[in-house]
Amino acid sequence: MKLASQFQLSSWLPSIHPQVWSLAIGRFLSEVGTGFTLFYAPIFFVNEVGLSATAVGVALASASISGIVGRIVGGSLADSGKWGRRRTLLLATAILAVASVVFAASSNFTVLVIGSLIHGLGIGLYWPAMEAVVADASEIENRRETFAISRLADNLGLAIGITLAGFLIGIIGSYRWLFIIDAISFLVFFGVIYVGITETNQQETGGEKTQYFASWMAVLKDGRFLIYIAANIFFTIYISQIHSILPLYFKNFVIESTDKGFAEIIISRIFAWHLMVAIICQLPITALLKRCSHTLALTISAILWAIGFGFIWVSGTAASGNLAWATLALGVFAVAVVSYTPSAASLVTELAPENQRGLYFSINALCWAVGSFIGHPLGGWALDQPQIITDRFWLGFSFSVAIAVVILQYLNRILADSSSK
Numbered sequence: 001m002k003l004a005s006q007f008q009l010s011s012w013l014p015s016i017h018p019q020v021w022s023l024a025i026g027r028f029l030s031e032v033g034t035g036f037t038l039f040y041a042p043i044f045f046v047n048e049v050g051l052s053a054t055a056v057g058v059a060l061a062s063a064s065i066s067g068i069v070g071r072i073v074g075g076s077l078a079d080s081g082k083w084g085r086r087r088t089l090l091l092a093t094a095i096l097a098v099a100s101v102v103f104a105a106s107s108n109f110t111v112l113v114i115g116s117l118i119h120g121l122g123i124g125l126y127w128p129a130m131e132a133v134v135a136d137a138s139e140i141e142n143r144r145e146t147f148a149i150s151r152l153a154d155n156l157g158l159a160i161g162i163t164l165a166g167f168l169i170g171i172i173g174s175y176r177w178l179f180i181i182d183a184i185s186f187l188v189f190f191g192v193i194y195v196g197i198t199e200t201n202q203q204e205t206g207g208e209k210t211q212y213f214a215s216w217m218a219v220l221k222d223g224r225f226l227i228y229i230a231a232n233i234f235f236t237i238y239i240s241q242i243h244s245i246l247p248l249y250f251k252n253f254v255i256e257s258t259d260k261g262f263a264e265i266i267i268s269r270i271f272a273w274h275l276m277v278a279i280i281c282q283l284p285i286t287a288l289l290k291r292c293s294h295t296l297a298l299t300i301s302a303i304l305w306a307i308g309f310g311f312i313w314v315s316g317t318a319a320s321g322n323l324a325w326a327t328l329a330l331g332v333f334a335v336a337v338v339s340y341t342p343s344a345a346s347l348v349t350e351l352a353p354e355n356q357r358g359l360y361f362s363i364n365a366l367c368w369a370v371g372s373f374i375g376h377p378l379g380g381w382a383l384d385q386p387q388i389i390t391d392r393f394w395l396g397f398s399f400s401v402a403i404a405v406v407i408l409q410y411l412n413r414i415l416a417d418s419s420s421k
Helices: 018-037 041-048 053-061 063-079 084-105 109-136 140-172 176-196 208-220 223-252 264-289 294-317 322-351 354-383 387-420
Strands: none
Touching: 018 084, 018 109, 018 140, 018 176, 041 053, 041 223, 053 063, 053 109, 053 223, 053 354, 063 084, 063 109, 063 354, 084 109, 084 176, 109 140, 109 322, 109 354, 140 176, 140 264, 140 322, 208 354, 223 264, 223 294, 223 322, 223 354, 223 387, 264 294, 264 322, 294 322, 294 387, 322 354, 354 387
16 A cells, blocks of 8 residues: 555545556556657648548548457456456557557558557457456545546646657657657556556356356346447547547648648647646546536536537637637536546446446447547548538537437436436
8 A cells, every 4th residue: 555655645545446556657657658649640640641631530440440349359358257357458558569560650541550450459458457447446435536546647648748749749850759659658558567457357267158148238238328328429429539630620720820720839739738637627526526426427528528619610710819719628628528537437337237347348448439430530521621611510519419418318317217216
């Protein structure tokens, strides 16, 4: 518990499991590397490699195909008594390091798709096991805070990575080195998991093949969970726009005072601001929303997404102050994300039987694959259209939030009915 005691930010932090802190350190270091590439990959492949925005969107969306396989396999491996969460995480980080090297070598659409497929497989294996470890190490009274700590580590790493990447590009003028740094960060994360994480899955081995099929069928028959999944896909589509579409939109469409879009250093600062707001607000927002039901917290997040997309529309259409509107939008998105992630993960944990957490988080992670599969090509298509269509694209997202809110209210009623029985 010495590691946990070093981070006594409030009275509940000493109760956070030491393995959560180890994972937080690893995730922080890995996300520094990811921050070097996450927001700059679309700009690199469109403006440097010479691919169209639609082609890049399709290539990035191909990760969803292998990601689906990875998430299905990853959930089963994480719940397996023979394999477990730890080995699944080690395999995932090794694959992600390979993917980053392939991205660094990409010079055409085919190689980009190969790298994307490898990356999707690694991400698919990673998330079910990662979320299951955090869920295993949490107690019901501090579950949202436990997930919030993990997300806080992610955001801190991304903020530092994005900031450093902007300066590095300005100095060396090469995007490819960003992917090499990302590969190194995954290897470091591999080492942290190998040294600092022990297996949290306590299931016994034996008869697992039949158990897998029965477990998957049980999850797919959980009506409450499936309703949540329908709403969650909207959130993952929205998040996919931040990571892959907005940087390119700011670079090529949003004009401040010249006939060119925002410079890379400006984009870097906008997204660093986005992550700083998320870092500052993560724990306070989590504590505030702890008084709310999970569905209410998710509804608040959905409304914030609608407001943020409205501000993006204004940033692309206003006669002046475009940078201010873009900055405001990313600030709203930051609060929307920190409202969403701990509550969503906590809700999945509460819906899932303890011996099926890997599978539940596997399907939860599939939402991200579906969100990317829909969001990346859709956003890429919008950026290849005349600007009037591209600008109104963001208003469409604002209006779509109404559907997500209706689904969440229905889920709230179902959960209330089931708890009263």
